[in-house]
Amino acid sequence: MSELYESQRAMRAMRKAAMQRGVIAILDLGSTKVGCLVLRFDGMEPAIDADGITSLAGQSGFRVIGAATTRSRGIEFGEISSMAEAERAIRTALQSAQSMAKVRVDHVIASFSGGSPRSYGLTGEVGIENQLVTEQDIAHVLASCDVPDYGAGREVLHAQPVNFALDHRSGLSDPRGQIGHSLSTDLHMLTVDQKVIRDLAYCVKRCDLELAGVASSPYAAGLASLVEDEQELGAACIDMGGGTTSISIFMKKHMIFADTVCLGGDHVTRDISMGLQVPVATAEKIKTRNGGLYATGMDDRDMIEVGGETGDWEHDRRTVSRTELIGIMRPRVEEILEEVRARLDAAGFSHLPSQQIVLTGGASQVPGMDTLASRILGQQVRLGRPLRIHRLPQAYSGPTCSALVGLSLFAASPQDEWWDFEVPAQRYGQKSLRRALRWFKENW
Amino acid sequence: MLPLMSRSQRSDPAPSRWAYRMTRFMLSPFLRRTVYFGIPTAVVVGAVALYASDVERREHIAGIYQDAYRSIIERPEFMVKVVAIHGASPALDLEIRDVLPVDLPMSQFDLDLQEIHSVLTELDPIAKARIQITQSGTIQIDVEERQPAFLWRNRDTLEVLDDSGAFVRFAVNRMDYPNLPLIAGEGADTQVPQAKSILAAARPIADRVRGLVYVGERRWNVLLENDQSILLPERNPVQAIERVLVLDQTQDLLARKVSVVDMRLSQRPTIRIAPDQIDQVIDTSLTSTENDPL
Numbered sequence: 001m002s003e004l005y006e007s008q009r010a011m012r013a014m015r016k017a018a019m020q021r022g023v024i025a026i027l028d029l030g031s032t033k034v035g036c037l038v039l040r041f042d043g044m045e046p047a048i049d050a051d052g053i054t055s056l057a058g059q060s061g062f063r064v065i066g067a068a069t070t071r072s073r074g075i076e077f078g079e080i081s082s083m084a085e086a087e088r089a090i091r092t093a094l095q096s097a098q099s100m101a102k103v104r105v106d107h108v109i110a111s112f113s114g115g116s117p118r119s120y121g122l123t124g125e126v127g128i129e130n131q132l133v134t135e136q137d138i139a140h141v142l143a144s145c146d147v148p149d150y151g152a153g154r155e156v157l158h159a160q161p162v163n164f165a166l167d168h169r170s171g172l173s174d175p176r177g178q179i180g181h182s183l184s185t186d187l188h189m190l191t192v193d194q195k196v197i198r199d200l201a202y203c204v205k206r207c208d209l210e211l212a213g214v215a216s217s218p219y220a221a222g223l224a225s226l227v228e229d230e231q232e233l234g235a236a237c238i239d240m241g242g243g244t245t246s247i248s249i250f251m252k253k254h255m256i257f258a259d260t261v262c263l264g265g266d267h268v269t270r271d272i273s274m275g276l277q278v279p280v281a282t283a284e285k286i287k288t289r290n291g292g293l294y295a296t297g298m299d300d301r302d303m304i305e306v307g308g309e310t311g312d313w314e315h316d317r318r319t320v321s322r323t324e325l326i327g328i329m330r331p332r333v334e335e336i337l338e339e340v341r342a343r344l345d346a347a348g349f350s351h352l353p354s355q356q357i358v359l360t361g362g363a364s365q366v367p368g369m370d371t372l373a374s375r376i377l378g379q380q381v382r383l384g385r386p387l388r389i390h391r392l393p394q395a396y397s398g399p400t401c402s403a404l405v406g407l408s409l410f411a412a413s414p415q416d417e418w419w420d421f422e423v424p425a426q427r428y429g430q431k432s433l434r435r436a437l438r439w440f441k442e443n444w
Numbered sequence: 445m446l447p448l449m450s451r452s453q454r455s456d457p458a459p460s461r462w463a464y465r466m467t468r469f470m471l472s473p474f475l476r477r478t479v480y481f482g483i484p485t486a487v488v489v490g491a492v493a494l495y496a497s498d499v500e501r502r503e504h505i506a507g508i509y510q511d512a513y514r515s516i517i518e519r520p521e522f523m524v525k526v527v528a529i530h531g532a533s534p535a536l537d538l539e540i541r542d543v544l545p546v547d548l549p550m551s552q553f554d555l556d557l558q559e560i561h562s563v564l565t566e567l568d569p570i571a572k573a574r575i576q577i578t579q580s581g582t583i584q585i586d587v588e589e590r591q592p593a594f595l596w597r598n599r600d601t602l603e604v605l606d607d608s609g610a611f612v613r614f615a616v617n618r619m620d621y622p623n624l625p626l627i628a629g630e631g632a633d634t635q636v637p638q639a640k641s642i643l644a645a646a647r648p649i650a651d652r653v654r655g656l657v658y659v660g661e662r663r664w665n666v667l668l669e670n671d672q673s674i675l676l677p678e679r680n681p682v683q684a685i686e687r688v689l690v691l692d693q694t695q696d697l698l699a700r701k702v703s704v705v706d707m708r709l710s711q712r713p714t715i716r717i718a719p720d721q722i723d724q725v726i727d728t729s730l731t732s733t734e735n736d737p738l
Contacts, residue, residue: 070457091464094464099467102471103473104473208464
C-alpha cells in the first residue's frame with residue numbers, strides 16, 4: 001500500500017510540474033476510440049468564492065488547444081490487449097493533438113474503463129488530542145481506515161474521503177478547525193487489476209510521456225455529464241461505450257460507487273454482423289444509420305440495403321426490414337441494461353434519495369434508448385452530454401466524449417485523495433527514533 | 445490471428461516511433477523559437493553585417509542618406525539669407541556681423557541659435573540679445589547695449605563700465621567720455637552701485653568732484669579740485685558725505701584751505717590742512733584772531 005502511496009504522490013508531483021508548465025495532455029483509452037485533448041492552463045481562474053466554487057465550477061482555468069481522436073487499436077474491454085498496437089494508437093492521437101496545439105506535451109493524464117474496478121467503502125475513526133481538528137488529524141483518520149484484503153494482483157486507483165463525521169455530526173465536507181472528540185470518515189476506495197495500470201504506464205512511457213495521473217473513466221464520465229445538483233443529490237452515470245458499459249454513482253459531489261459491465265456497443269454490432277451475415281464494418285454502418293430499439297408499423301416497410309462485395313448477386317442485393325434490425329439489437333441492449341440494473345441493485349442504488357440515471361457514451365445514442373432504459377432502470381432517465389469546456393471543438397461535445405471532457409475537469413481540479421494528505425507522523429516513529437539515535441552517536 | 449512477425453510492410457496510419465520523436469523534438473519550445481525567430485534574425489543580421497563590413501559601402505550609404513537629408517533641409521523655404529540687427533550702434537553692428545558664426549545663405553536646420561546667442565552675449569558691449577528666425581528667411585537679432593556709466597582708471601588701462609559694473613570697452617583717452625564720472629582703485633568695478641549712490645549724494649558739489657578712489661578694496665575717497673579729498677568710512681559712506689555737505693553749507697568747509705576731510709571715524713570727523721599752507725593759516729590766525737580762520 002505504501003508503494004502505491006508513493007507512486008500516486010509521484011504522479012501528483014508530475015501534475016504539479018505540468019501545471020507549472022501550463023500544458024497537459026488528456027488521454028482516454030476507450031475500446032472504440034482513443035481520444036486526446038491538450039489543455040493549456042494559463043491562470044485565468046478568478047478568485048474562489050466562499051463556496052469554494054467559481055462561477056464556472058473550476059472549468060474556466062484552462063482551455064483546449066489541441067484535440068484528436070483515433071480509432072482504438074489493441075484495446076479490448078477497456079484494457080490494453082496488445083501493447084504495440086495500443087502504443088501506436090496513443091502515438092497517433094497524441095501527435096495530431098500536439099501538432100494542432102503546436103506545443104510539445106510531456107505530461108499526460110489517462111483514463112480507462114477496464115480492469116474490473118471494484119468499490120469498497122472504508123470507515124475509520126480516531127480520537128482527537130487537543131479537540132481542534134487539524135490536517136494531521138485528517139491524515140490520521142484516513143490512515144486508520146481498515147483496508148480490506150482486496151487481493152494480491154490489484155491496485156488502488158482512487159481513495160477519496162467522501163464524508164467526515166465529528167462526534168455526532170455527520171456529513172461534514174471539511175472538518176478542519178472544528179472542535180470535537182472523535183473524528184470518523186468514510187472513504188471510497190476503487191481497486192483495479194494491477195496489470196492494466198502497469199500496461200498503461202508502460203505504454204505511456206514508451207511514448208516518451210510522463211504519467212501525471214490515472215482516473216477511472218466511469219468517474220470521469222460522471223464528472224462531465226452529471227450536472228451539479230445531480231452530483232449533489234445522488235445520481236448514477238452510465239457510460240455506454242463500445243467494449244464496456246461503466247457505472248458510477250455520485251452522491252454529495254463524491255463518487256461512491258463505480259463498476260463496469262463488459263458489454264457494450266461492439267456486442268450489438270457483432271450481433272448484427274452475425275444475424276445479417278455481413279462484415280463488422282457494414283454492420284456498424286447499418287447500426288449507426290438505421291439502428292433503433294422500438295419497432296413501429298412503418299419500420300416493416302422500411303427496407304435497408306444490406307450490400308456486400310462477395311460477387312454473388314443474390315447475396316449482395318439482400319435487404320432487411322428495419323424491424324428485423326431492431327429485433328436483433330433490442331435483446332442485446334436489454335441484456336446490457338439488465339446487467340447494469342443488477343449492478344445498481346447490488347450497489348444499493350435503490351436506497352439513494354434520488355434515483356436519477358444519466359445515460360451517456362456512444363451507445364446511448366441509439367434512438368429509443370432512453371425509453372428502453374427507463375423501462376428497465378427506473379423512471380428518471382435522461383440522456384447526458386458532457387459540459388462545455390473552453391474552446392472544446394464542436395465534434396467533441398457529443399456524448400461519446402464525456403469521459404474525455406470529464407478527465408479534463410479531473411485534471412483541472414482533482415478531488416482530494418487519500419495520498420494528498422501527509423503520512424501521519426506515527427508512521428515515521430521508528431525511523432525518526434533511529435535517526436535521533438544515530439545523531440546522538442555521531443555527535444557524542 | 446495476425447502474424448506476429450511483420451514480414452510485409454503494410455502502410456500504417458500511426459506515425460513510426462522515430463517520426464513521432466522527430467515531431468516532438470521539432471515542437472520543443474527552444475527549437476521552435478530558434479526556427480521561427482532565431483534563424484531568420486541571424487540570417488538578416490548576418491546579411492546586413494556582411495554588407496556593411498566594407499567601408500566604401502558604408503560611406504556610400506551614408507552619402508545617400510546625407511544627400512537626401514541636405515536636399516530636404518536646403519529647400520528655399522528653409523534657407524536663411526539675411527541677418528537683421530536692431531538696437532546696436534553702427535560699430536557694434538559691424539562687430540556683431542564679424543563674430544556671428546553664420547555663413548549665409550544657410551539652412552535653418554544648421555543654425556544653432558543657442559550657440560549664436562552665447563557668442564553674442566559673450567560680446568562685452570551687449571547686455572541682452574534676442575534671436576529669432578522669421579518666416580521670410582531672416583535672422584532677427586534684437587540687441588540691448590550696455591550703457592557706459594563710469595570710467596574706471598586701472599593700473600594701466602582705462603575701462604568703460606556700465607552702471608552694474610560690467611566691462612563695456614576700453615577707452616583710450618579720458619576726454620573721449622568727458623561726461624562720465626571717473627573711478628579708480630583695484631576692485632572698484634565691483635562696487636559701482638555704491639559709487640553711484642555716493643555721486644548722487646554729492647550732486648551739490650558735482651562740479652568740483654574729480655573722481656572716486658576705492659581704497660584698499662574696502663572704502664571710497666572722493667577727490668575734489670585743488671587736491672582736496674574726502675575720506676569716507678567703510679559703512680554708510682552716503683551719510684558721511686551728506687554730513688560733509690552740511691558742514692560745507694554751514695561752515696563753508698571746502699572753500700577753506702583744507703586738504704583732507706577725514707570722515708572714517710564717524711564720531712570724530714577730522715580735517716587736515718595741506719602742509720604747505722599750514723604756515724599761512726597760522727599767520728592769519730595770529731594776525732586776525734577775531735576772524736576765526738578755520
